[in-house]
Amino acid sequence: MTLPFQPVSDPLRLFSEYLRVTGVAHLGPEPVQAATNPAWVGKRLGLLNGSSWIMLWANYFGRLYLPGVHLVNVGNEAVQLSFMAAHARGEPCPPRANIDAFVRYARDLVELAGVHAVLITCSTMNRSYREVEAALAPRGVPVLPIDLPMMEEAVRLGGRVLVVATHGPTVASTQALLRETAESMGREVSYSGLQVEAAWERLARGDVEGHNRALAGAIRERLREEAFGCVVLAQLSMSVFCLSYANPEEEFGVPILSSGPCGFQRMGEILAGTAS
Numbered sequence: 001m002t003l004p005f006q007p008v009s010d011p012l013r014l015f016s017e018y019l020r021v022t023g024v025a026h027l028g029p030e031p032v033q034a035a036t037n038p039a040w041v042g043k044r045l046g047l048l049n050g051s052s053w054i055m056l057w058a059n060y061f062g063r064l065y066l067p068g069v070h071l072v073n074v075g076n077e078a079v080q081l082s083f084m085a086a087h088a089r090g091e092p093c094p095p096r097a098n099i100d101a102f103v104r105y106a107r108d109l110v111e112l113a114g115v116h117a118v119l120i121t122c123s124t125m126n127r128s129y130r131e132v133e134a135a136l137a138p139r140g141v142p143v144l145p146i147d148l149p150m151m152e153e154a155v156r157l158g159g160r161v162l163v164v165a166t167h168g169p170t171v172a173s174t175q176a177l178l179r180e181t182a183e184s185m186g187r188e189v190s191y192s193g194l195q196v197e198a199a200w201e202r203l204a205r206g207d208v209e210g211h212n213r214a215l216a217g218a219i220r221e222r223l224r225e226e227a228f229g230c231v232v233l234a235q236l237s238m239s240v241f242c243l244s245y246a247n248p249e250e251e252f253g254v255p256i257l258s259s260g261p262c263g264f265q266r267m268g269e270i271l272a273g274t275a276s
Contacts, residue, residue: 022059029070036068039272043068043116046109048102048132049075050083050122057236057260058121065264069271072113074105075122083124087169094124094173102128103135110139119267120145123170123235123259126177142270146263147174150232151181153257154189159229161191162222164215166200167235174234194222203237212244219252230255236263 008014029042045066047058055073062071079101083094102125109115118141120129126145133143154161155178163178165171171193182189196218202210215238219231231254233241239260242248248256269275 018056021056021063030068033067037268037272039274040066040068040268042070043271044070044072044113045267045271046106046113046115046118047071047073047075048105048109048118048120048122048125049073049079050125051080052076054121054236057239058119061236061239061260061264065261066268066271069268072109072115074109079122079125083169093169094127098125099128099131103131106132106136106143110136110141115141117141117267117270118143119263121236121263123147123165123177124167124173126173144263144267144270145177146236146259147177147232147234148181148263149266150257150259150262151178152185153262154178154230154232155182155185155187157230157255159190160227161189162194162219162226162228162231163191163234164194164196164219164231164238165234166196166203166211166215166238168195168197170234171195174232178232192222192226192228194218199238208240209244212241215241216245216252219256223252223254228254230257232256233258236260 032041045062047062049055049058052075058073059071079098082098086095087093106118109118118132118136120126120132120143126147129143129145136143161178163175165174175191175193178189178191196215199211199214202214233239233256236259239258242258242261245251266275
């Protein structure tokens, strides 16, 4: 039988590699690796995503930085379609319905899966953080927006911050989180935004290397025009940038922070009970 849809050259390898990253639902413990912190063994982390496609990123960076932690995902395209439509109409983004949905999903993660912590992986949906946190507080379950540790590091580094995004709905939420983070730390922050839609378009076509090249070119051009203390990449999807540029400070002359490494490393501290 000839299949009408053949999106990749090697479907068998695609499915095999995908399952290596995501795994399947199970009740047993995650395999313990040499890098596993003993305090992580038996812990479950709820990943609250803004869309289903980003779960690959959440699982990849989660397994990379939190080996031994059982990852439990929730989220779907309806969330992203809703806030994209609101942004296109010029309405508040994310909509109230999205925030309410994230509170429900977070409760599901605790009540159905018994997670020990929740990580909000969607930058646009960081606006739901306080309400999700309040909803889970009676259960003693900590909540972290994935961009927060990155923003704290940007404020600590000082200097003007270049906030780079590829997706329009993310821009306002990310910049708001940077301002709020600086205020909570008792610091002032100066920043400038850069939106690289060409990178988003390449990512949507499955061209991850092209996405990274588009980001690199836009960042280099902006750094030639203006001095910055660091660069922050505003979305979890942009964390694949570090796969092409493993030592960005050496390559670009300033630290380039992404939420995947920063967020999962902080969550490791929370799960181990060592976060300050």
